[in-house]
Amino acid sequence: MAKKGAISKATAGIIIAIIVVVGVVGAAWYIISLPPAPPAKEKILVGWVHSITGPGTIPAMTATFDVYYRWIIEDYNNTGGLFVPEYGKKLPFATPIEYDDEFDVAKMLSYTEKLITVDKVDILFAPMSTGMCYAAMPTYEKYKYPVVCNTFGSERSALKMRTGEYSYSFSTLGFPSETGDEVDALFKYINTTKAPGQLNSVGIIYHNLEHGVEYASAIRDRLLLDGFSVPYEKSYLAFGIPGGVTSASDFYSMVNDLSLAGVDVAILCGYEGNLFLRACMDKHYNPDLVVVGPGCETGFLEWMDVALGGYGFTPAQLSGTVLYDGWPGTSYKTVDLKAWANMHYGRAHYYPFPASVTFYVGLECIFKAVQLVGLNGTKIRDALLSQTFTTILGQTHLRPGYSMECSLTGTICQWQGGVNSSEVIWPLTAVNVSNIIYPKPTSW
Amino acid sequence: MLRNLKAFLKSPLDLVKGEPLTRTLPIVGIFVVLGVVPPLLSGYYLSILREVLMWTALAVSWYFFSGSTKYISLGSAAFFGIGMYFTAKFMEFLTLPVIVLLGGLVCFGLALVIGLVTLRLRGIYFAILTFSVSMVAQALISWWETKVTRIPTTLFRTFDSLSMYYAIFVCATVTLLLITLLRRSKFGLALKMIGENEEAAVHVGVNASIYKTLGFAISAMLMGFMGGCFTTVLMGYLNPQIAFNPLYSFMPAVMALLGGIGSVYGPIIGAITMSLAEEYLAVTLARYFLIILGLVVIVVVLLMPDGIMGIVEKMKTTGLFGTRKKS
């Protein structure tokens, strides 16, 4: 008989058995209720919102920039995909998700949220135009998605990028202040070294969208500060908005006025350069230099040519026209870039403009960052801020709120008789830079 | 109208004199749900709800004047845009609700002036005139920004999704409440009489000019409110092309007409169906959706000439298959 007061062996055994069973069951329960391991990731998902339809859309612009989004995904897929460190291998890209915002900010924002919260894309590409990108930046910040905004070019809106408040937003193009500096420096060079004392007065016309107003202001302010005179300035309604310019004849009076004002250089800040050039041609107006903006850099002879129903300028007629773009641009002279330009022609049926490859490279920086640090948004952003990547444009570094820094690019170009591409003429230190032609030949 | 207001304050559930409780209770219920559920919704669905509310309010505001008096106004973008601009420019000086209110009052004043001068015209002349007003407003503001201030965009603070939603929600609720109160009052009846036969209305002593002008001004004011609230959605960026988009002139009219301008439920139904359809089609059939939307509108107009509510009315009197005898 067991001692009184002590637990009998049987009882102890039962207690131990209970503890063991509870323990085993509990452990099993815990293990079973652990969340299942995430399925192995198979594809990288990219998404974007673009303006495809809608009365406010400038369709040609969208069509022009759309291609680089698609190409870069195709190109990487052709090499097996993008290497993602967390999975230790290359993952291909799934078909990207695209939404049409009809150039409406509210729609663009809601689709952006959808891409992030519902479709759960890995990488986001930017929407079209400065206004749209600016409106989306707080969303990028909130959800921590780094985005390279290729079509962003407003100084006022860039302030928050520069202070780091919108740290997840990146820019590639040259900003008005940068372009203003470059144009001013170029004119000073012409007036002191190239053709001393011959460049004194400038006429500026600009469209009423943000681009025109900001670039015109930046250029004018700097020129005035450095002693140039700006006796003529006019603003017009942009192509694409109700009542906007649609033909060369809309520029006839402005060309008349420029001629009467006797300025040495005529500058157009806007996207309607080809209409303006046409007007100059019709009126036989030949100032010493004509400077125009984005929208007519290239394919004058291919894209806009007679075969597709465009105006068609001959190389002789175009010769001397300067493109201020201020983007990091190139004349596709190195072996790699020449090959890239030919590839571009084969795929898009027109030769690239100076900054075409800049758009591509801007997107590529994200991909290269992913290769380094994986798909986490914050890590990608940090990589983009700190790293310099080697791309077809040389050493490439993104600077939020400023233009992308590349070792093989310039900022201002000029048509010099080339059939497909213009020459980089500024800064003088740019790789493969050409000498500027001043005054421009009397083309018409 | 004062009588209505007193009755409303006395027993809030009696939303409109003569409306049975069975109708007002569910409506109040819907609004309560709309007010309470948002924090539970994800960003995307919240924004859909918000868009639907906004278009409903705009369509009903348009209907209040144009639907009743049959003076088709295509100038809604002017007031919506001015409300947007006013709020965007001055929101840093006073709290948002105050600025939105002031913006609406500015629209009220402008609409009074415009109405006094233009409501002598009818039909397409009035439509084109109001459309011209919105074009001129856009051009003037654009000119000012390009030539005078040289700052073509307006930047302002951003709001989070819940604030966006509630701003639009409150505005839509106020709009619908106000219109509900007004349409059953003497005011609303006067507008309807003007719509049916203006000469006859004048004959029985209705001061058509005053009622028309006030009606137009109230409609404009409500759209101005909504424009002000809409700035919360814009994420801190505004320019004339965004504010005065002709779409804001056309869509409220199209939605109201589609739903049927016989009753206030017409524009509501029209706005809800069109904005939801747009949302659904745009996502599933991106490049085709405007084409499909257009086809749907044509089909609806051909098959339901009185709008969607027209069919509903017909069904009420003649039964679903036209079998019920009219009483």
Next chain:
Amino acid sequence: MFEDIIIGGAILGAIYSLIAVGLNLQYGVTRILNIAHGEFLMLGAYVTCIFFALYGVNPLVSLVISGPIVFVIGILIQIVVFRRIVRVSKVAEELEVRSLLVCFALMYIIQNVVALIFTPNPRGAPYLTASINIAGYWVELGMVVAAVMSIIISLLMYLLLRFTSIGLAMRATVEDPTGAQLVGINNLKIHAVSFGLGALLSASAGSMLVMFRYLTPFTGPDYTFIALAVIVLGGTGSFMGSLVGGFIVGYVYYASLTIDPLMTFAAVFSCIIILLLIRPKGLFGR
């Protein structure tokens, strides 16, 4: 500067008149305010651009292609869509409102179908682009030819209205729709033909515009707005009104372009506002 405005305004005016005559014809006879008018212009333009790009057909010759094509499209649309609306509408106002809605839908449909097929890029068919000198004013030959052709086509339209039986029937329907029916005019046929003709006129303008202008699938509405401004200014239902109104609008537009290019549309629409307040029925309106 003045011969600038005189010649530039005249060129625009001639083309605007043509566009407005078409819209006026449609509205006057069928009471449909076709706010998709600019889309027919765009269709004509695209037909011309295609034939120009693919087969090298010059834009002036392509008028005989684009015109009939769009004429047929216009008739079909009128028969398929509008006839039923006319039948169902008891009051003129109902008709106007419903057709407004439908035209709006048509606008969206036509724009986007074209954009789908031809992509949204701007297109043109530059022809006769050499610049010629008229009284010291340099202008592209194509612009002058377009203006002259527009006037010729408008005149042809006038002759048709004045001297043919179909023209008589149209004018009768404009003046007094019920009376016209009473004397045996086939309303249905006249409505369809008028609508088609209006579309044809618009398309002709489009075909000529592309000689010196770019058009995208979405530039239709700009021309619709101008046409609306013109017929409101000139008075609906009046052929002379469209002609005179077109030139007035052309001149106001061009003068504004010379003085302050930012205010072109604003100037045109301000004139409309002012004129309507003084003469609510337009200059020649009934």
